[in-house]
Amino acid sequence: MISFAGGYPSPALFDAEGLSQAAERVFAEPAKALQYGPTEGSAPLRQALLRLSRDRGVACSADELLVTTGSQQAFDLLVRTLVQPGDVVLLEAPAYPAAIQALRLAGAVIHEVPMDAEGLRTELIEDTLKGLPPGAKPKLLYTVPTFSNPRGTLLPHARRVALIEVARRHGFLIVEDDPYGELTFTGATPQPLYALAQNEPGAENPVVYLSSLSKTVAPALRIGWMVASAEIVRRCVVAKQTVDLCTSPIAQLIACEYLQSGRYPGTVTKARDEYKARAEAMADTLDATLGARVRFERAQGGMFLWMECTAPVDPQRLFTTAVEEGVLFVPGAAFYSRVAKGVSMRLSFAAPDVSQIREGVARLSRAFDSSTSNIPALS
Secondary structure (H helix, E strand, C coil): CCEEECCCHHHHCCCCHHHHHCCCCHCCCCHHCCCCCCCCCCHHHHHHHHHHHHCCCCCCHHEEEEEEEEHHHHHHHHHHHCCCCCCCCEECCCCCHHHHHHHHCCCCEEEEEEECCEEECCHHHHHHHHHCCCCCCCEEECCCCCCCCCCCCCCCHHHHHHHHHHHHHHEEEEEEEEECCEEEECCCCCHHHHHHHCCCCCCCCEEEEEEEEHHHCCCCCCEEEEEHHHHHHHHHHHHHHHCCCCCCHHHHHHHHHHHCCHHHHHHHHHHHHHHHHHHHHHHHHHHHHHHHHHEEECCCCCCEEEEEEEECCHHHHHHHHHHCCCCEEEEHHHCCCCCCCCCCEEEEECCCCCCHHHHHHHHHHHHHHHHHHCCCCCC
């Protein structure tokens, strides 16, 4: 079975040697590694993450940064502290499924804002707000602006500015999830939303920034972080104390040692180069085998390619036949809080190597051949 389904980093890119050395240094002081730690995160790791954030343009103080057990926990803590049942939230569509699930569990009323090849269609937010019941105002908007999950899109500078402006005008928070921003294939990317909002003197920053080491170092560390106002961080610290007291001190110390070792930039560069080669292999093979039957944008970074079917196809038959052929993908319907339009899918090029990608796409093409016969043409 070749899987394009999970958003898993390639095991071949894990710096096992560097992490092993970091772990050895940590266990030179076992009492520190094996004890409880502060809920906010260990002081040395927070300083390392402050530096990493500042390198991205996200400048903050220590009381504005919270270490979390993955960036998913950071979002969950925000939802726990900010969203009550019946509150309105805005969500880019298609969206990260775990974000949809967290909002549903909180009883939020989700309103989707569509995306296109450049990401969130910020010009449609005002129309979405006009369609809300009288007096209703959104609490937050969730987005992955840089190499989004699942579409892989990169929100351009002008839309980033427009999003910040509409958030300030209507008084809602923007939750910027940024696990993939360093995995760029083309060099520089637009400034994070948090950095852009921060650059306006005297104005309150409406952005909460989330990130993670899961895609660039190792998912098993479960190290994420949140950058927000000191008040939001304080409230999330209280919520975190009821969830897990503190993120694993062992994992935090290993992550800190690794970031301080100087190996992180080389690891990220290696991942960029490899994922670029895999993304190009997937796009080239899709063009060669499926051609006009599908539509997609070539990835500029991240881990995902979003593909829409332009030829008539039975989605359930396509998925079942693909499994029979030995290839997995995630159907596009999983990324909507409501009924999805058309037939689409998310393909991840991160975990399989180039030869597996080519073979997996060939299997997917055979599944298309079996699933499009005797299907009436689209009107």
